[in-house]
């Protein structure tokens with residue numbers, strides 16, 4: 001590794017300030033190689049997704065659908081669910097409440113081609129894309145000694161590889177369009193500590209990988225004006241966790257876990273995503289927001 005020489009560090013007087021057009025306003029730019037994320041004079045300080053087009057993977061149900069609903073409630077211009085299964089009644093109900101703003105594109109996020117094509121379709125339809133939530137994921141609960149190679153591969157393929165390719169496909173499009181885009185991963189509290197409700201060592205490892213790459217991608221892509229963050233949910237009431245509060249010892253567990261003794265409604269995570277997707281988070285990048293009601297948090 002070569003040491004950093006003091007000649008590599010430019011004093012403020014040598015920083016060039018180019019006027020570059022970024023959306024509505026001409027922004028001061030600190031370095032020709034950096035797309036400025038500095039709020040301009042017409043910056044809207046209300047936390048809102050007004051005029052923003054957002055893609056969410058796995059938003060046909062569960063947490064993704066909850067995020068979509070809250071993005072729509074916060075004025076997103078359009079929200080796209082990129083999902084492998086056809087939408088069900090829950091999705092249709094939210095689509096009916098938000099005519100022409102909530103869309104579905106069939107997409108298998110484990111295929112780079114499928115992700116790229118979905119993002120291209122969004123841009124063809126809306127003329128833009130401002131945010132991507134890499135949310136689709138799966139778990140497998142069983143003791144560590146019982147996992148075989150194929151099971152591990154399936155978990156890593158969806159939770160890590162697909163999340164990575166969703167992020168890179170979105171980043172390439174943001175760079176091509178000159179958009180100060182936002183990428184948000186759905187990580188998990190299991191990225192910090194074991195899931196005490198069910199054994200799932202490989203799942204926790206996939207989510208730790210996601211949380212870790214958040215930090216590095218944020219560092220690498222800051223020069224493109226792209227922010228990368230993650231949200232770590234705790235227990236959320238979805239198909240993935242239907243069994244958690246059915247356990248006979250649930251009440252006793254809650255007594256010892258501390259915090260809010262319940263699972264979250266998926267929509268209760270939405271505000272964290274809306275913030276990270278919004279211009280209100282213009283200086284927020286490379287962080288993880290744990291949203292876990294403290295339940296068994298640490």
Ligand SMILES: NC(=O)c1ccc[n+]([C@@H]2O[C@H](COP(=O)([O-])OP(=O)(O)OC[C@H]3O[C@@H](n4cnc5c(N)ncnc54)[C@H](O)[C@@H]3O)[C@@H](O)[C@H]2O)c1
Nearest residue numbers: 058062063083084108109135136137188233235236238240
């Ligand atoms: N439920 C929880 O308590 C909890 C807690 C922490 C983190 N998470 C994470 O939140 C995310 C969403 O979980 P959930 O509970 O809503 O799960 P879910 O199973 O209810 O929803 C997952 C969605 O992803 C879609 N999907 C699966 N494979 C796909 C693929 N190859 N391509 C496109 N879409 C695909 C599914 O069709 C589904 O709509 C996951 O990443 C999960 O690991 C969930």
